[in-house]
Structure formats: structure tokens, C-alpha cells
Amino acid sequence: MANLPLDSIADILSRLPVRHLLRFRCVSKLWRSLIDDPDFIQLHLRHSLKSHTNQTLILKNSELHAANLACLGLFAKLEHPLMSYHQGIKILGSCNGLLCIRNIVEDLAIWNPSTRKHQILPSLGSCNGYVYVYGFGHDPITDDYKLVKIIQLGRVDGKALDSEVKVCSLKRNRWRRIQDIPCIFSFPGANGVFANGALHWVLTQKVQLSEENVIVALDLGSENYREVPQPEYKDKRFQLNVGVLGGCLCAIANYGDVQVDLWAMKEYGVKESWTRLFSVASEDVIGFLRFVKPLAYSRSGDQILLEYDNINLFWYDLKKKKKVNDVRVPGMPLSDETEICLQSLVSLDVNRRQHNGEDNKDIKKMDDFLSEGFKLVL
Amino acid sequence: MSAATAKTKKIVLRADDNHEFEVDEAIAMEFGTVRTFFEDNPDATEEPIPLLNVSSKCLSTIIEYCKSHLAFRARDSSSSVEDEAKAYDVELVKALDNESLKEMILAANYLNMKDLLDMLNQAVADRIKNKSVEYVRRFFGIENDYSPEEEAEVRAQNEWAFEGVDPDDD
Numbered sequence: 001m002a003n004l005p006l007d008s009i010a011d012i013l014s015r016l017p018v019r020h021l022l023r024f025r026c027v028s029k030l031w032r033s034l035i036d037d038p039d040f041i042q043l044h045l046r047h048s049l050k051s052h053t054n055q056t057l058i059l060k061n062s063e064l065h066a067a068n069l070a071c072l073g074l075f076a077k078l079e080h081p082l083m084s085y086h087q088g089i090k091i092l093g094s095c096n097g098l099l100c101i102r103n104i105v106e107d108l109a110i111w112n113p114s115t116r117k118h119q120i121l122p123s124l125g126s127c128n129g130y131v132y133v134y135g136f137g138h139d140p141i142t143d144d145y146k147l148v149k150i151i152q153l154g155r156v157d158g159k160a161l162d163s164e165v166k167v168c169s170l171k172r173n174r175w176r177r178i179q180d181i182p183c184i185f186s187f188p189g190a191n192g193v194f195a196n197g198a199l200h201w202v203l204t205q206k207v208q209l210s211e212e213n214v215i216v217a218l219d220l221g222s223e224n225y226r227e228v229p230q231p232e233y234k235d236k237r238f239q240l241n242v243g244v245l246g247g248c249l250c251a252i253a254n255y256g257d258v259q260v261d262l263w264a265m266k267e268y269g270v271k272e273s274w275t276r277l278f279s280v281a282s283e284d285v286i287g288f289l290r291f292v293k294p295l296a297y298s299r300s301g302d303q304i305l306l307e308y309d310n311i312n313l314f315w316y317d318l319k320k321k322k323k324v325n326d327v328r329v330p331g332m333p334l335s336d337e338t339e340i341c342l343q344s345l346v347s348l349d350v351n352r353r354q355h356n357g358e359d360n361k362d363i364k365k366m367d368d369f370l371s372e373g374f375k376l377v378l
Numbered sequence: 379m380s381a382a383t384a385k386t387k388k389i390v391l392r393a394d395d396n397h398e399f400e401v402d403e404a405i406a407m408e409f410g411t412v413r414t415f416f417e418d419n420p421d422a423t424e425e426p427i428p429l430l431n432v433s434s435k436c437l438s439t440i441i442e443y444c445k446s447h448l449a450f451r452a453r454d455s456s457s458s459v460e461d462e463a464k465a466y467d468v469e470l471v472k473a474l475d476n477e478s479l480k481e482m483i484l485a486a487n488y489l490n491m492k493d494l495l496d497m498l499n500q501a502v503a504d505r506i507k508n509k510s511v512e513y514v515r516r517f518f519g520i521e522n523d524y525s526p527e528e529e530a531e532v533r534a535q536n537e538w539a540f541e542g543v544d545p546d547d548d
Binding site (some may be wrong): 001002003004006008011012013016017019020022023024025026027028029030031032115116160292 | 477480481483484487499500502503506507508511514515518519520521522523524529532533536537538539540543
């Protein structure tokens with residue numbers, strides 16, 4: 001009987017959906033160690049990202065419904081770990097298969113819907129009367145997941161805004177204040193977008209006598225702010241939003257709801273790498289062309305799934321250069337918010353490197369072999 | 379091999395049972411290990427190349443795979459040719475039983491043939507995806523080292539993952 005070496009087995013398993021991998025933990029103790037190993041989890045995650053697979057589309061109304069992007073006919077209800085108080089929950093961010101969610105009373109949790117594990121975060125209490133936004137992403141330096149809350153405290157007329165920025169991480173599990181965003185003039189209108197190790201918001205800054213859109217990035221590793229250069233727009237009369245697609249930061253320029261241009265920053269931080277992927281006109285869609293948000297690439301990479309007006313979805317074909325399909329699936333729940341969540345094995349267990357005695361021999365064997373091929377390259 | 383007759387250079391590959399296969403150079407260069415060997419020994423084209431860990435059965439299938447894919451690539455890169463190539467791969471894999479599939483993976487790994495290995499690994503993933511834990515143990519020849527209590531505990535950690543699994547009928 002031909003026996004495959006462990007690295008072949010790891011390659012094969014990295015292609016499987018999470019559900020099957022959780023079942024295959026029962027195959028043997030070595031397989032359980034492999035599937036639970038953080039390096040294998042990264043391998044699996046990288047494979048999903050590269051091949052545009054294992055993507056879940058989540059539709060939210062008062063409940064959450066999920067379907068595999070490759071198979072949009074079957075929506076299943078998702079049970080989330082927070083009390084919903086008949087108000088439903090909000091998704092604050094989605095990163096590497098983890099969702100950060102909050103309910104109406106500001107209970108917070110980081111949750112992996114694929115492994116059905118979650119961690120409750122300490123509550124900051126409700127900030128009555130204050131405006132705030134969140135952002136959720138991954139710090140590659142400490143391999144930690146961070147929730148950021150920006151609270152607008154007030155405005156002194158004519159001058160910059162007074163705000164407070166706080167961070168809570170999965171590992172540290174407590175809130176702490178970090179430096180504020182320097183000199184902002186208007187408050188971000190939406191939760192932050194995570195790409196390339198940083199959270200991004202669109203703000204306005206006073207530039208001489210006018211106000212200009214600025215994309216501000218908060219680097220989750222250094223917790224410093226920087227400005228991200230924008231594309232050379234021909235016409236600047238638009239509303240700007242940011243998004244993320246295939247790991248690249250996107251700028252969505254909405255020209256009075258008549259036309260929307262989607263730009264992607266192919267090489268993060270490099271202004272010249274901004275590429276206009278396509279334009280969509282209002283006559284191409286049914287309803288109003290508002291709040292266009294890119295969601296995901298299709299498996300082939302030729303099509304992009306987009307959401308607009310908060311409830312409508314369509315596919316845009318990059319090769320054919322046009323919108324191809326409205327997503328209208330029988331039985332598809334109406335939603336007021338859409339999110340893409342990867343199916344990953346990413347663990348919420350911050351002590352995951354601890355094993356009990358009898359597994360140590362297998363762990364050593366696997367650590368040795370995995371350290372050759374699969375250590376995450378930062 | 380005289381210069382006059384060598385219109386297309388031929389290379390001889392020898393399987394582990396000493397059976398020899400003569401192939402065009404272009405085909406031999408699809409084999410990563412062979413290509414590396416010639417880069418290090420550019421003059422050694424006369425002798426048969428011994429492929430110690432590859433059976434005749436695997437080698438002949440792999441040679442056919444290379445011939446077909448070279449022909450596909452020579453045509454063009456249109457999506458219809460891509461579809462034909464994919465259909466070829468599906469047929470090739472369909473004809474392999476579990477044992478042969480594993481042997482092919484070992485051979486593709488030894489021969490350093492990335493695309494073939496990728497395709498075969500994906501084929502195994504598709505084959506085992508919805509199968510039971512027992513099926514997977516039999517497929518890979520793995521012995522269960524859990525005690526019944528331990529296995530029940532691990533299973534209970536993700537009981538929901540056991541729903542809707544294909545019944546074991548093979």
C-alpha cells in the first residue's frame with residue numbers, strides 16, 4: 001500500500017472545507033495535531049485566499065443567513081453567540097474567517113462561524129450621545145486580532161475634531177487607549193476596512209480653504225497613522241468610500257449615483273499601482289446606484305461580486321467588461337447588510353501552543369516537518 | 379544517436395523495473411528532476427535516465443499526460459482548449475483507483491512536476507471530501523490510535539461536522 005508523506009497529506013487537506021477537516025480530526029492523533037496546528041491553519045487560509053474558495057456570503061436582517069459563494073442556492077441560518085434582544089446584531093468586520101459582532105447593548109464578540117467558536121470581548125459600555133465607528137483586523141506582527149473603536153467626543157468650531165481611539169485585542173482581552181487620528185475634520189462615516197495589516201477610513205481634512213477626502217490608515221502592528229495616496233482621479237466631484245477585494249484596498253468613487261468607478265491598489269502604498277478595475281453606470285442596475293461595495297472575486301477570478309444600495313447583489317465580468325448577473329436566488333433572504341466571511345480554521349484559543357503530554361512526540365515530529373515548508377513568511 | 383537522424387532529440391527514461399521509455403526531449407523536460415539533471419550534466423544525453431521510484435505503469439501514464447498537455451499548450455490558450463485540458467485531467471483521474479492515485483502522487487512528487495501534483499492532490503481532496511473517518515483511514519492506510527473514549531470525545535467537540543456524510547459503500 002502506497003503511503004503518502006505528511007507534506008502531501010497537508011497539501012491535500014489544505015484544499016478541504018473546514019467542516020470536513022473538523023471531522024477528520026478523528027482520523028488519528030497525528031491528523032488532529034496537524035489540523036489544529038497554527039502553521040497548517042495558515043496554509044489552509046493562504047490556499048483559500050489564493051484560489052478564491054471557501055468564501056461564505058452572509059446576509060443580515062434580524063438574523064444571519066449564510067451560503068457558500070460557490071453555491072448561492074442554499075442559505076442556512078447562522079446562530080451567533082450574542083443575545084440579540086430581537087434587534088439583530090451588527091457585523092463590525094470580517095478577517096481571516098473571524099467576524100467581530102456587536103448587539104444593541106454593545107456586547108462584543110469575535111466569532112469563527114466555521115468552527116463555531118467565539119470569544120466575548122470586554123464591553124466598553126454604551127457611549128450614549130457619542131458617535132463612533134469600529135474597525136476589525138489582524139496584526140501580523142503579534143499574530144493577534146484587534147478591534148478598534150473611534151469615538152467622536154466633540155468638535156471645536158473651525159478646528160480639528162476631538163476624538164478618542166481605543167483598541168482591544170483577542171490575546172490581551174482588555175481595552176486601552178492609543179493615539180488619536182491627527183487633525184481630522186469630519187468623522188468617518190463607516191466602519192474601517194482592513195487590508196494589508198491596516199484599517200482604513202475615509203475622512204476629510206482641511207486643505208487650505210477646502211475640504212478634501214483623505215484615506216487614513218491605522219497600522220495595526222505599530223498603531224501609527226499614515227495617509228494612503230489616492231488614485232489620480234480625472235474628475236474629483238464624487239463621494240469616496242473604501243473597500244477591500246482580494247486583499248487589495250479599493251477606492252469606490254460615486255459620481256452622484258450616476259456612475260461608480262472602482263479602483264484597486266494592486267501594490268499597497270504605491271500610488272502608481274492604483275488601477276481602475278471598471279465603471280458601472282446607473283442604467284446598468286435596477287434601483288439606485290448607492291453604496292456600491294465590492295465583496296469577492298469568483299473562483300476563476302474573472303468576475304467580481306458587488307453589493308449596492310445595501311440589499312442588491314450582482315456579478316461584474318472583468319473580461320466581458322460588463323455586469324452579467326443580478327444575484328436573485330429563490331428563497332434568498334432580504335438583507336440590510338452583506339458581508340463576506342472566509343471559512344477558516346483560525347483559532348480563538350490564545351493558548352494554542354500548549355499540548356498535553358502524550359501528544360508531544362507527534363507535535364515534535366510535525367513541528368520539525370512543518371517548520372521546513374509551511375512557516376508563515378512575514 | 380547521429381546528428382543526421384536527430385531531428386527531434388530523444389531521451390530514454392528507465393522505470394524502476396528497468397522498462398525503458400523513449401520520449402521526445404520536450405516531454406522529458408516536463409519532468410522537473412530530469413530537467414534539473416540536464417542543467418547540471420548538459421552532455422549526458424546518451425544514457426537512459428533511471429527513475430528509481432517510478433513504476434512503468436505510472437511512468438507511461440505520466441508520459442501520456444505530458445504529451446497531451448504539451449499538445450494543448452501548442453494550440454492556443456483559449457478557454458475552450460482550457461476546458462478540453464481540464465476534461466482530459468478528469469478522465470485521467472477517473473481511471474485511477476485509490477491505490478494508483480496515491481502512486482501517481484508519489485511519482486509526481488519524486489519527479490518534481492508541480493502542475494500534475496497540484497491536479498492529483500486536488501483529485502484526492504475531491505475524492506475524500508464528504509467521506510467518513512473510516513473511509514479516510516482506509517484510503518491513507520492510517521491506523522486509529524484513539525481509544526474509543528478518546529475518539530468519542532474528539533467527535534463530540536464537533537458533532538455537527540458528522541452530518542450529511544456519504545455512507546461507506548466501498
